[in-house]
Amino acid sequence: MAAVSGIVLAGGLGRRMGGVDKGLQPLRGRPMVQWVLERLRPQVDEVLINANQNLETYAAFGHRVVPDDISGFAGPLAGLHAGMKAAAHPLIATVPCDSPFLPSDLIERLNRFLDGHDLAVARTGEQPHPVFALVRRHCLESLEAFLAQGGRKIDAWYASLKVIEVSFDDEADAFRNINTREELKGA
Numbered sequence: 241m242a243a244v245s246g247i248v249l250a251g252g253l254g255r256r257m258g259g260v261d262k263g264l265q266p267l268r269g270r271p272m273v274q275w276v277l278e279r280l281r282p283q284v285d286e287v288l289i290n291a292n293q294n295l296e297t298y299a300a301f302g303h304r305v306v307p308d309d310i311s312g313f314a315g316p317l318a319g320l321h322a323g324m325k326a327a328a329h330p331l332i333a334t335v336p337c338d339s340p341f342l343p344s345d346l347i348e349r350l351n352r353f354l355d356g357h358d359l360a361v362a363r364t365g366e367q368p369h370p371v372f373a374l375v376r377r378h379c380l381e382s383l384e385a386f387l388a389q390g391g392r393k394i395d396a397w398y399a400s401l402k403v404i405e406v407s408f409d410d411e412a413d414a415f416r417n418i419n420t421r422e423e424l425k426g427a
Contacts, residue, residue: 241351242330246284247323248276249316249371250337251292251308261294263337275340277301283347286328289337290319315392316371317383324380336371339417343408350374353406359398363405364412370394372415 250263250273263273273289281287287303298305306326308318316334324332331354333347343349343362350360351374358379362372371394379401386397408414 241348243285243328244283244331244333244347244351244374245286245288245323245327245329246280246333246335246347247306247320247327248273248280248287248289248303248337249319249323249334250298251290251316251319251322261291263291264294264297267340272340273298273337274301276335276337276342277303279340279342279344280333280335280346283344284333288323288326290323310387315394317387317392317394317397320375321380321383321387324375324377324383327377330377331374332377333374334371336417339372339415341414341416342372343411343414346372346408346414347374349408350406353404356402357404358401359403360406361398361403362408362415364408364415368405369408369415370398 264271267275277287289298289303289305291298291305292307295305306322308322310318320334335342350362354360354374359373359375362369382400383397391397
């Protein structure tokens with residue numbers, strides 16, 4: 241497998257959680273992002289954290305922090321864009337900061353199906369999980385053009401690429417993300 245840069249997407253505003261930085265919210269005594277990092281780190285050759293606030297706090301986890309180049313908290317594609325520009329490797333994996341139970345074999349399984357495609361994305365049942373993806377670095381030019389035209393929807397950009405959805409039906413709970421304070425308490 242080619243070398244992989246992993247990007248933890250922690251650049252959002254956490255609106256559904258009352259405007260807090262979701263990645264730094266405690267889950268079982270530790271920040272959610274710490275759980276994500278522990279699951280992702282063994283699967284990749286480099287870890288980057290995309291964050292737009294609390295940069296020093298994120299940097300304390302021992303990985304390079306890259307903020308969005310596009311202003312206004314433009315969503316996960318802006319985080320992917322910043323990460324792709326900073327990444328050292330030809331494959332880029334993305335995971336959100338609010339999914340602490342992500343599969344320990346996520347990258348290996350996505351990579352198994354990437355051949356002949358630009359991007360592999362996790363799916364459970366009929367539901368794709370677009371921020372759990374493995375994308376080829378050569379897609380950066382396409383992403384930059386999409387963002388320059390005002391595009392922000394991840395599904396719309398994916399539609400312009402050769403994408404394969406990879407089933408994770410055996411690990412459906414691993415993709416549970418924590419968006420609200422109630423979901424955080426339940427986890």
